Amino acid sequence: MASWRESVDQTAQDDVDSLLSEALPFAVRCLTAYGELYPFAAAIKDDGEHVYLATETMLSDQHLPAQSVIAECYEALAAQREDLRAAVVVSDVRLAGLGGDAMHFALEHLAGFALGLVQPYLLIPGRDVSLGRMSLVAGDRVTWPESAA
Structure with missing residues (x-):
């Protein structure tokens, strides 16, 4: 099976690597600080600037269900997609059957591809985070659906 890297140019690969290298440590800091991971979105703008996107829910005192916040993240990304070239929505998931x-990380790129990455973790008492082995899963094009490409 061919790697996703074989089908995209170097700039797109670098964008995904760069976005992940910011989003993963931020997610770990959230887990360490709060003991939970509330969904969030980040992106790379056309000029290469990295940004985190805030939704109305994130800016309020509300604590909505994760699926609602994830939907708001995608709405915020879609509203700005013409100014973006890469995006990620990060959320907490339960690993079925593994009890963990x-x-x-739902990563997308303007070049027309999407990746899903799953990073198992264990929140250790004292709020340290131990990371397992990251794996690649199917990704969905939501920010830049095929009809918008």
Whole structure:
């Protein structure tokens, strides 16, 4: 099976690597500080600037269900997609059958591809985070659906 890297140019690969290298440590800091991972979105703008996107829910005192916040993240990304070239939505997932938790990174690129990465973790008492082996899963194009490409 061919690697996703074989089908995209170097700039797109670098964007995904760069976005992940910012989002993963931020997610770990959230887990360490709060003991939970609330969904968030980050992106790379056309000029290469990295940004985190805030939704109305994130800016309020509300604590909505994760699926609602994830939907708001995608709405915020879609509203700005013409100014972006890469995006990620990060959320907490439960690993079915394994009884553990993981961070899910839904990565997308303007070049027309999407990746899902799952990073298992264990929140250790004292709020340290131990990371397992990251794996690649199917990704969905939501920010830049095929019809918008």
